[in-house]
Every structure is written in C-alpha cells, then in structure tokens.
Amino acid sequence: MTTTAIEKAGLAALQPWLRDIAAIADRAQLATVTGRLARLGVGVPLEVYVYPDQKDRRRYILQLAQGGLGLPDRDDYTRDDPRTRTIRAAYERYRERLLALAGLKAEDVARLSPLVLALEARLAEAALTRVARRDPNAIYNLHTRDSLARLAPSFDWAAWFAALGAADPGEFNVSQPAFAVALAQAVQAVPLDVWRAYLTIHLLDEAAVRLPQAFVDARFDYRGRAISGLQQPVPLAERVIDTISGPSGGEPLAQALGEIYVGRSFSPEAKTRALAMIDDIKAALRARIDKLDWMSTATKQRAQKKLDAMAVKMGYPDRWKTYEGLQIAPDDYAGNWLRAADWQFARDLQDLRTPVDRTRWNQSPHVVNAWAGGLNEIIFPAAILQPPFFDARADDAVNYGAIGSVISHEITHHFDDRGRQYDDVGNLADWWAPEDAAVYKARAARIAAQYSGFMPLADQPINGQQTLGENISDVAGIQIAYDGLQRALARRAAPARIDGFTPPQRFFMANARIWRSKMRDESLVNQLRTGAHSPARYRVLGPLAHMTAFAEAFNCPADAAMLRPPAERVTIW
Ligand SMILES: [Zn+2]
Numbered sequence: 001m002t003t004t005a006i007e008k009a010g011l012a013a014l015q016p017w018l019r020d021i022a023a024i025a026d027r028a029q030l031a032t033v034t035g036r037l038a039r040l041g042v043g044v045p046l047e048v049y050v051y052p053d054q055k056d057r058r059r060y061i062l063q064l065a066q067g068g069l070g071l072p073d074r075d076d077y078t079r080d081d082p083r084t085r086t087i088r089a090a091y092e093r094y095r096e097r098l099l100a101l102a103g104l105k106a107e108d109v110a111r112l113s114p115l116v117l118a119l120e121a122r123l124a125e126a127a128l129t130r131v132a133r134r135d136p137n138a139i140y141n142l143h144t145r146d147s148l149a150r151l152a153p154s155f156d157w158a159a160w161f162a163a164l165g166a167a168d169p170g171e172f173n174v175s176q177p178a179f180a181v182a183l184a185q186a187v188q189a190v191p192l193d194v195w196r197a198y199l200t201i202h203l204l205d206e207a208a209v210r211l212p213q214a215f216v217d218a219r220f221d222y223r224g225r226a227i228s229g230l231q232q233p234v235p236l237a238e239r240v241i242d243t244i245s246g247p248s249g250g251e252p253l254a255q256a257l258g259e260i261y262v263g264r265s266f267s268p269e270a271k272t273r274a275l276a277m278i279d280d281i282k283a284a285l286r287a288r289i290d291k292l293d294w295m296s297t298a299t300k301q302r303a304q305k306k307l308d309a310m311a312v313k314m315g316y317p318d319r320w321k322t323y324e325g326l327q328i329a330p331d332d333y334a335g336n337w338l339r340a341a342d343w344q345f346a347r348d349l350q351d352l353r354t355p356v357d358r359t360r361w362n363q364s365p366h367v368v369n370a371w372a373g374g375l376n377e378i379i380f381p382a383a384i385l386q387p388p389f390f391d392a393r394a395d396d397a398v399n400y401g402a403i404g405s406v407i408s409h410e411i412t413h414h415f416d417d418r419g420r421q422y423d424d425v426g427n428l429a430d431w432w433a434p435e436d437a438a439v440y441k442a443r444a445a446r447i448a449a450q451y452s453g454f455m456p457l458a459d460q461p462i463n464g465q466q467t468l469g470e471n472i473s474d475v476a477g478i479q480i481a482y483d484g485l486q487r488a489l490a491r492r493a494a495p496a497r498i499d500g501f502t503p504p505q506r507f508f509m510a511n512a513r514i515w516r517s518k519m520r521d522e523s524l525v526n527q528l529r530t531g532a533h534s535p536a537r538y539r540v541l542g543p544l545a546h547m548t549a550f551a552e553a554f555n556c557p558a559d560a561a562m563l564r565p566p567a568e569r570v571t572i573w
Helices: 003-009 012-022 027-039 082-101 106-126 145-151 157-164 177-189 192-210 213-228 236-245 254-265 268-291 297-309 333-351 396-413 434-452 468-491 503-513 521-530 536-544 548-553
Strands: 046-053 056-066 172-174 311-315 371-373 377-381
Touching: 003 333, 012 027, 012 192, 012 333, 027 046, 027 157, 027 177, 027 192, 027 333, 046 177, 046 333, 082 106, 082 192, 082 213, 106 177, 106 192, 145 157, 145 177, 192 213, 192 236, 192 333, 213 521, 236 254, 268 297, 268 311, 268 396, 268 468, 371 396, 377 396, 396 468, 396 503, 434 468, 434 536, 468 503, 468 536, 503 536, 503 548
Parallel strands: 056 172, 311 377
Antiparallel strands: 046 056, 371 377
C-alpha cells in the first residue's frame, strides 16, 4: 500500500532477471531462463505446476501446459472482427510501453514488438482451443525427459528442467504435446532478440501490479480498459488483496490472509448448517440416481459409490499452511512477490517425493467462491457462507436456493460431461456402461445446443460446448437443491408465506439473487470467448426453463417465455 516506496524501488527487484534475459546469447541459455521464469509462474511459453497424476491420484507429478500468449484467447491471433482488432491494437501499445519502460531504444521497440506478436501467433496456432482442452484424455500424455526430447528435439530440455529445479523429473504430464513441439521449433526458427523481447514483456506484464505507476497504468489500459471495459482502476486496497489472493485464493500468501479472516469473521454455526445442507443435497441426488430411467443398475451403483466417497472441505483447513524460510521485506512489494513465488515452487517440488495429501487446501477461506476439486471433493471457503449465499437468520427456502444451489452445482461437477469421466478417488477412469454413456452424451449435446442458442450480444452467442460442464451443473444442480429443500421442509415445517411469498417462490428468488451483477460489453465478450461459465443472467434463465417446480411456484402459463416446452426439457441427473 506504500506507493511512494514502490515508486522508489522502481525495477530494482527485477533488474537481475532483466539482465539475465538481456544476456541470453544461445539456445541453452534461453532454455535456462525460461525454466527459471516458469518457477515464478511466468509460463513463457510453458506453464508448470505440481498436481496429482490424473490417472493415479496417489502421486504428485509435474504438469506442463501451454501458456505465454498475451492475447486473451488463442483464436484472437486470427480473428478479424472489430472487437478483436481493438484488443490487438491495445496489446500492441502495451508491448511497446513495456519494452520502452524496460529501457529498449525506440527503433528496437518498433522493430521487435510486431515480431513478438508473430512469435505468439506461431505458438497460438499449435495451442489447443478451450473446447479441445475440456477432453481430459486429450490433455493427458505422460512423458519422461527422454521421450519429450525425442518428440520435441531442438529445445534444450535438460537445461530447462535443471533451471526448473527438477533435473530428474521422472514421469510428468504434457497437456498439449503439439504445443511443446511448436515451442521447440520456434526456438530454432525465431531469432534470440525476439525471444528476449518476448520474455521481457511477459515478466513485466506479470510483475506490473507490483511496480511503479507507469507499469500499473500500462497494464490497466490493456487488461483493464481494453479487455474488460473498466473505466477506472479498482481501489488500491482491493487490488492488493486480489494480488495476494489470486483469482481463486491459490497465491502463496493467500492462506496467511485467510487465517486472519477466519479468526475474525467465521461463525461455527454457519459451518454446521452448511454441512447439514450438504447431507440433504447428497441424499437428494442419491434418490434421483436410483430413479433415473435411462441408466443401468451397474452404472448407478458406481455413481452412488462415487457420491458416497465424495469428500467435503468446509470453511477452512484443519491445518494451516506455514511459511518457514520465506523472506518478506518491508517496502519491497515486487521482491516479496519474486521470493514468495520461488519459495512456493521449491515447496511444490518437494511434493514430488511424497504421497498426495488429500486434506490440503490449495485455496484460501477468505475468497468468495466454491470448487469441485480433482480428488473427488467439494470445497467451500468460509467467505461464501455469508449473504447473499448464506444467512443464518434466513429460512431454509432462501438458503437452499442460494448456497444450496451452489453446493449441488459443485457436487454435479463430478457428474458433468467432463467430471463423469473420473472415478470415486478422482482418477481418470471410465466406469460407465457404453450404452449409458451414449445416452448421457446425447442429452448433454441437447444442453450444449440450447445454450449455443442464447445471444447475450447481437454478434456473440454463448459457446455451448465451451460452457457445457458449467451448464449441466447449473441445470441439474438447481433441481437437486430443490429436492434437498423438500427434505429440510419435511423435518421442520416452514411458514406458508413470508413477506407474501411461498417457500418455493423464495427458493427461486434467492437463487436468482446470487447471480445479480452488471457487466460492460467488453467484459461480456471476454467471458463469452474465454470463460467456462455462461453469463450470470443465463445461469438463472437457462436452468429454470427446464423446471416444472418453477412453473408451478409462479403459476406460469404453459406457453410462458421463461419455460421450454416439455419436449425440450432435459433431465440428466
Ligand atoms: Zn462450476
């Protein structure tokens, strides 16, 4: 928050990195510097992280994934519509400003900036689309250092892994092998001065929010104004919290903040009530699976086994993360970031030698969000147990419509078109009878087609394939939450009306209320092109159109605009 200290520090913390980038004189040094940058989370162009093996959740492995593209989407390098041209022009200005701030001469900036875009376009061409990346089998490709070197020669993988701190990585996953091949080819074909400019731009882009105002402004004009349509920066205090937390509370220091949050703001009563709701909702899904008319008994039994095995992480971790060995210095925002990122990566590498810890939280309790984790688990941070999601003073109808629908959405993720391909311990393993899988796919295809018919903007529909997992979880989730409410109401009767509304009406109103939001068109376009979720409005309209209970609650006529005709309604779970 001490902006004078940030101005005074300037680029001091980054200077050793910028010098190393500027000194790259051969391909081995290029591999070394990109490996070291990957430790910071600057994936140029390969992102690296440690996560349980998709097919053996008992062991941690390195995961390599495509990255290093400055435009929001791989298709933005080839799209030719006015919106994309505007974003590309803003990205051009951003690259030029970052290179100038790094001290390059004007003629070098002018020459190198377009070549960096061409390098990224070359990598983007080899990158998988977001839809293709939703196929878990397509992005599971175990390799060793030797097999990767055979697949993608002409990149110094030995130097890269050594710089990463994993000289002997054992088996690891290469999510997009064709991208690794393209990287290796680009290393041969693209001159080193273009690579140096590319690495400089991406390091500064990642660091910009911790640097002097000139960097903050440059980044805001591109990522805030052009991509998201922001008219002014978010207040500094909020930005700092976002920077410490990361988008999902996964940044190295996030839990240190979350521990303070829980100590001050979390009620044990909220946790007890949320756990009771999870029991009701799981019981509701169990009953629905039993009654499915399209699924064989054998597949039902395996679905029930998976549901029974599903773990719940509620509120905050039993054991808090500790921070031994991390150096935090006052008035050194950028330096603290560099040290924390490297410290975290070193700790992650130690995991490669230990069995998977299923109790660990990779998120922080102060973030308002919820997840379906890769270990057949659902995760609810403490901060989501507050209005409008949860209110200890509210009646069951309101809480089941709000946090209840979130809970059942997360449970359903383990049974959506992607999640259903993982088994009861979270392994990617097919437990479906082929004829059941065929019916599932046919029903999922109808959901995808319906959502592709939504046009949030005149020139930009929802991508029903890209958002399919979220839409299935929304459509099924609200129905399961509604069944869960009936179980709660059977235990303790509710008043016939509160404020003039019946319990079902209050359930649906509470559900719609959690999605209230406003967006500028730029942000909406970005979500439609890059997001896994449908825009908030369609997370209400989409699912309710399938629900008889909704039609009955508000006495909708059969031809009401908010309902789909019965023949178009889809039940999966
Ligand atoms: Zn979701």
